[in-house]
Amino acid sequence: MSEIRKEDIKQEVFDLYDDYAHDRLDRRSFVQKLSLYAVGGLTVPAIMSFLMPDYQNNIQVKADDPRLQSGYITYSSPKGGGSIKGLLSRPKDAKKKLGGIIVVHENRGLNPYIEDVGRRAALAGFISLAPDALTPLGGYPGNDDEGRTMQAKRDKGEMEEDFIAAFNYLKNHKDCNGEVGVVGFYYGGGIANMMAVRVPELAAAVPFYGAQPAAADVPKIKAPLMLHYASLDTRITAGWAAYEAALKENGKKYQGFIYENVNHGFHNDTTPRYDKAAAELAWKRTIEFFTENLKSS
Template sequence: MKTLKKEDIEQEVFNLYDDYAHNKIQRREFIEKLGLYAVGGITVGALMSFLMPNYVDTLLVKKDDPRLDSDYITYTSSQGGGAIKGLLSKPKDTQGKLGGIVVVHENRGLNPYIEDTARRAALDGFITLAPDALTPLGGYPGNDDEGRALQRKRDRNKMLEDFIAAYHYLKSHRDCSGKIGVVGFCFGGWISNMMAVKVSDLAAAVPFYGGQPKEDIDQINAPLMLQFAGLDTRVNEGWPAYEKALKAHGKKYTAYMYPDVNHGFHNTSTPRYDKEAAELAWQRTMDFFKEKLN
């Protein structure tokens, strides 16, 4: 069987996966449409296998990394889902108080990639909390397909409250300086934008390819760093209006557009991952947080 590489896959296949991952088409239709691209010795099964997340081989920080204290906690989200589970991580042997970062998952719950991302941020000298908005439904179920199905059952504004509650949990944590930022991906990018609107003393927000707020943009106080994928027409079409509103209200923001990469380019677990763009975007994110949260 032919070993697939990213270069073997037509852009239309990545677009199809994006539609599937964001619930625009169902699994059956996704598989049927993939059949159009199963040519030249490439099977539908091979395409499916190649596109699905690989969490086993792609984590960058081990769960038991000796440099970290990282474990699950439960905090209260009284306006959202009640008792919410999250991964709390911080450098071991912390000296002094740390800036805090809420790390927000995509539309499928707290999967291994997001946990890995939270540990990475902690290694850069922060205390991080990565909540699982699927907690009221039993938590991330172990695979993304079921995770997406579960997340569709929750109201997104209730989930927003869960992440705002995570902000307050970090703010009162004994190891936190009280300066809190948020970084989120896809759905989490929308959450990051919305936390900037809703949380008046948020210190910084970094939405990765996140949907934009449509109102109350004048309420934003946090400086923003917005990360966009050049091929992500679905999300990018909302950026001009958002940027116009940010400018009109004199808000502080920096936006980066990474050319020729797909939505999800930071996610190490799928072939949408682009190492060069992801590492650059992450370095910019960490530098931004070090400036704003220290």
């Protein structure tokens, strides 16, 4: 698949993949629509293979990175799924209590990309917890297609409680300084916004291309926000103007960024939607934001 270059793929194909990845298009319809773009040396199987995540070759911080103490834990979510599995990561040589970051996955469970993001956050000097909302159904199944199907079966409200319970677990962890923020991606971005509304003690929230809360809920937000959007992600980014107006009207502390000519999922370096420049800038801003807001008072 190395013969295919990102520039060989039309934007409409990325839009189709976005619909497929977010359950707005079933697999059969996705394949049928892709056939319209299978011209020349581009076959449908080749395009599909190119679009799918490559977790094997695109992990930035390995699971056994010697600089980290990283492993799976379970925590209690009595209002949600009961006992939830998560990846807890921290720098191995930390000499003091650290700010905490909840890392919230997309709509497919705790896949290798999100685990990697959790380790990246730890490597930046935080203690991170990346929960797997698929735990009650057996956990992330090893591929995103099945993960999406599984996550769609879970109760939305119970999953929200699972992430709020993760906040409480991390806030009270012996290695955490009690200041906890959240970063999330697409579904996880929506969860980050939800937590900003529902968790008064949240210290910071960073939604990446996440669904916005209702304007009526914005007055409840106490945490500072940093919001990342993609200009080509027209469906999600369309909601930003109204959200920003509500944030301004209610005097909330926020920073909002729209990254030009990049797609939804631009931070995910395992798919061709990844944009290196935008992803690195957004992550740099995110870490600086957490560093500012997750220090002990």
